[in-house]
Amino acid sequence: MNTVMEDGEPRRRPLKQRYPLTVLILQRLGLSAGLLLAVSILIFGGVEALPGDFAQTYLGQSATPQAVANIRAQLGLERPITTRYFEWLGNAVQGDFGKSWASGNSVSEQIGKRLGNSLFLAFCAAIISVPLAVGLGMLAVHFRNRIPDRIINIISLAAISLPEFFIGYLLILFFSVKFGVASFPATVYDGMSFGERLSAIALPTATLVLVVLAHMMRMTRAAIISVMSSAYMETAELKGLGAFKTIIKHAAPNAIAPIVNVVALNLAYLVVGVVVVEVVFVYPGMGQYMVDAVTVRDMPVVQACGLIFAAVYILLNMVADLIAIVANPKLRHPR
Amino acid sequence: MTDPLKHLTGRIISHGLNRREFMASSMAAGMTLAAASSLYSKAAKAADGEPKRGGHLKLGLEGGSATDILDPAKSQSQFTFALNRNWGDTLVESHPHDGTAVPSLAESWESSADASTWTFKIRKGVQFHNGKELTIDDVVKTLHRHTDEKSESGALGILKSITEIKADGEDLVISLTEGNADLPLLLTDYHLVIQPDGGTENPNAGIGTGPYKLKSYDAGVRATFEKNENDWRSDRGYVDSVEMIVMNDATARVAALSSGQVHYINRVDPKTVNLLKRAPMVEILQTSGRGHYVFIMHCDTPPFDNNDLRLALKYAMDRETMVQKILSGYGKVGNDFPINETYALFPEGIEQRTYDPDKAKFHYKKSGHDGSVLLRTSDVAFPGAVDAAVLYQQTAKKAGIDIEIKREPGDGYWSNVWNVKPFSTSYWGGRPTQDQMYSTAYLSSADWNDTRFKRKDFDKLLLTARAELDQAKRKEMYRDMALMVRNEGGLILPMFNDFVNASNKKLKGYVHDIGNDMSNGYVASRVWIEG
Numbered sequence: 001m002n003t004v005m006e007d008g009e010p011r012r013r014p015l016k017q018r019y020p021l022t023v024l025i026l027q028r029l030g031l032s033a034g035l036l037l038a039v040s041i042l043i044f045g046g047v048e049a050l051p052g053d054f055a056q057t058y059l060g061q062s063a064t065p066q067a068v069a070n071i072r073a074q075l076g077l078e079r080p081i082t083t084r085y086f087e088w089l090g091n092a093v094q095g096d097f098g099k100s101w102a103s104g105n106s107v108s109e110q111i112g113k114r115l116g117n118s119l120f121l122a123f124c125a126a127i128i129s130v131p132l133a134v135g136l137g138m139l140a141v142h143f144r145n146r147i148p149d150r151i152i153n154i155i156s157l158a159a160i161s162l163p164e165f166f167i168g169y170l171l172i173l174f175f176s177v178k179f180g181v182a183s184f185p186a187t188v189y190d191g192m193s194f195g196e197r198l199s200a201i202a203l204p205t206a207t208l209v210l211v212v213l214a215h216m217m218r219m220t221r222a223a224i225i226s227v228m229s230s231a232y233m234e235t236a237e238l239k240g241l242g243a244f245k246t247i248i249k250h251a252a253p254n255a256i257a258p259i260v261n262v263v264a265l266n267l268a269y270l271v272v273g274v275v276v277v278e279v280v281f282v283y284p285g286m287g288q289y290m291v292d293a294v295t296v297r298d299m300p301v302v303q304a305c306g307l308i309f310a311a312v313y314i315l316l317n318m319v320a321d322l323i324a325i326v327a328n329p330k331l332r333h334p335r
Numbered sequence: 336m337t338d339p340l341k342h343l344t345g346r347i348i349s350h351g352l353n354r355r356e357f358m359a360s361s362m363a364a365g366m367t368l369a370a371a372s373s374l375y376s377k378a379a380k381a382a383d384g385e386p387k388r389g390g391h392l393k394l395g396l397e398g399g400s401a402t403d404i405l406d407p408a409k410s411q412s413q414f415t416f417a418l419n420r421n422w423g424d425t426l427v428e429s430h431p432h433d434g435t436a437v438p439s440l441a442e443s444w445e446s447s448a449d450a451s452t453w454t455f456k457i458r459k460g461v462q463f464h465n466g467k468e469l470t471i472d473d474v475v476k477t478l479h480r481h482t483d484e485k486s487e488s489g490a491l492g493i494l495k496s497i498t499e500i501k502a503d504g505e506d507l508v509i510s511l512t513e514g515n516a517d518l519p520l521l522l523t524d525y526h527l528v529i530q531p532d533g534g535t536e537n538p539n540a541g542i543g544t545g546p547y548k549l550k551s552y553d554a555g556v557r558a559t560f561e562k563n564e565n566d567w568r569s570d571r572g573y574v575d576s577v578e579m580i581v582m583n584d585a586t587a588r589v590a591a592l593s594s595g596q597v598h599y600i601n602r603v604d605p606k607t608v609n610l611l612k613r614a615p616m617v618e619i620l621q622t623s624g625r626g627h628y629v630f631i632m633h634c635d636t637p638p639f640d641n642n643d644l645r646l647a648l649k650y651a652m653d654r655e656t657m658v659q660k661i662l663s664g665y666g667k668v669g670n671d672f673p674i675n676e677t678y679a680l681f682p683e684g685i686e687q688r689t690y691d692p693d694k695a696k697f698h699y700k701k702s703g704h705d706g707s708v709l710l711r712t713s714d715v716a717f718p719g720a721v722d723a724a725v726l727y728q729q730t731a732k733k734a735g736i737d738i739e740i741k742r743e744p745g746d747g748y749w750s751n752v753w754n755v756k757p758f759s760t761s762y763w764g765g766r767p768t769q770d771q772m773y774s775t776a777y778l779s780s781a782d783w784n785d786t787r788f789k790r791k792d793f794d795k796l797l798l799t800a801r802a803e804l805d806q807a808k809r810k811e812m813y814r815d816m817a818l819m820v821r822n823e824g825g826l827i828l829p830m831f832n833d834f835v836n837a838s839n840k841k842l843k844g845y846v847h848d849i850g851n852d853m854s855n856g857y858v859a860s861r862v863w864i865e866g
Contacts, residue, residue, distance in 0.1 A: 050746065050747065051744075051746065051747030051750060051751050052746075052747040052749075052750035052751065056749075056750040057747070057749075057750065058402070059411070060411065060749050063749070063750070064491065064492055064782045064783075065782060066484075066491065067487055067489075067491060070485055070486070070487050071487060074487075100402065102402030102403075102404065103401070103402055103403065103404045103554050104404065104539070105554070110401070113553075169586055169590075172586075172587075172590045172594075173590070176590065176594045176596075177590055177593055177594040180594060180595075183596075184587075184590060184591060184594060184596055185395070185580060185582065185587060185591055185596065187556060187557055187580055189551070189553060189556065189557055190551070190553075191551075279583060279584045279587070280584055280586070280587055281587070282395075282580060282581070282582050282584070282587050282591075284553065284555070284556040284557075288401065288555070289401045289555070292400040292401035292402050292555055293401065293402060295400070295402070295746070296400075296402050298402055301401075301402075
């Protein structure tokens, strides 16, 4: 990244001061590319280190030496690890993630479908849970240490303590087995109308909302409370500013950073960490796809999934940092 | 309809007499398993009434994965096994109750006197789903694709003894290195689906001669089918359309069945089967099979190279408790040889080995072994394998034998522990014939000889029995082989597991097939939906 110091004009201020955000974004993007490369090496090495190679695990208990040898020869698995990694990398940077070793299908095509499903579920859970969490957090602050705050706290603690599969099972038991109002399983497939899709994912969405809501809500509450108790809020109040104005002008910008951070973490979890929910609700998302691939060491698929997961995390964290910077005057104008 | 059959049908309808009760009482009355099973099925079919056509059948099945592939040669999951049965046919099928070879795409066959050359007549007037007529050429090409040296077919191992596959006019001729009286049964293997052009062009097309046409397939997620209107058989494929959904979570399967979202689920956990029974509209389908759960010792590795120690460990196994605790009663005790009464030519009258701490103590002392014995296990070996190992440790302790358990990771268990380490837990599915079961795991040269049982006299007996067409002589040989494995082998076989599936009560005509799980994979083509 030498775009920064190309500027040889001594009279002008360095780029970093003139376009702080642009430079920051470019720096972050460069760092992300490096991180992704590191991740791909880690995953490749990790899968290699697992006991048994693809040929053995794919054939499982029914592996004969002859069949194992045939598969190894076909995929060139007997070549050294570095050769295989760089071959994969060479194709990947050109956007070719190859074919799944197990099914022979194009990885990009398969992932396109699965990632779409995962994002759809995550998006539905996010648009419900984020506003709800922030709203409830504010509500809790407003009624601090009074009945509504207590209730919100108890419920959110309970939701955090229950494992997600258990929440899922409870919802299935009540809403589809007992009352028959929600659809189960949540399997989505091509040719479903949008309405059908929405009704299919109602229960997994509800489960995810319950899982992430509590965490975000508690963080929101804590962030606002900590800002409210700071010295400058007291000053603002003593200056005679109205309560509304103090919160908007002084409290909110400083509370946004921690809230956005925790929201970003939870959004990443909604895309990356929902394997259990996918299994319970029979939902064809990315997590299940990657687990299936790791089970048989289907390297092209594992690599592609791993990179996408890493990219989701990196991107969301970057966006969270940028929002925090833009929102916070102190960071926007660094001295 | 004979009178006892009428009576029995009446009892099934009026008292809901279930298969398990019936089998127990009729076998106690001295009926063979196959006869009892077939009688019950006939009566149950009569109780189910005439097949009804139409409707949309939904199955929720465990065992599918995103890495599955449609090519029957590479089929190895429970899901693709049942899926391929819907669209494809094999040359031969096995009879659901006695396991004998029955015609399918091959309508008849005969062999040379020494059973080393076989001629099959291929059925005429059969059409593939794409409208192409089935010819001898398709059959030959299919078998070539599975027996080719470079083949990755799962059937490669069982077809090893074939030297030549060729067309003789309209007939198929198969030559073998040695006589094999069971060859037709080998062709029932689920990988050997006959495909147009043998699947050489596109093995994943999913085009065959089966009762249903494959409409859509999303690996690890779902498959849908519609009825094949040109089916060459009228006694199958009763529903208009089939939907198979991959459900790898046991609780999800139970929820889907009890909320009426699917008609049928497989792999019901024996631990929860009694809870599921309480659900209205749910029927538990229990089928005796040939699969078995095993503890295997390598006969050539110390300390297991001593037969007294092996016997001590066999007597230290409490089989009844295993069946009760690990299988919740959904299974039968085993007798340390891999064959049960569902096989043709089953050797009757071999004494059942029982838990006997005194005998175990005696042989253990005699073996001169001292200290603990290391057993490796993991729950991938079979459901409940870790619990079974702990239970075994307890019963062995009473005989003064100290078993140390090492729990291995499930990941890589089949490549690093099973068939590698000297003492471990494992499972075996059944095989169509005794010959195949023994050839797969007890022949000296077998790849999967996971007890390292290497005996020249046993090998010789096996090969002689294979080509023997006189059934009485053959049965005698199988008895000798069973005794050898039971008394001198490295196999501890506490139990044969039943297949436990469940269905909605609207689902009728389910056939209990000893061949394999899920009515030998044919569930969708054999059942119909009432109301």
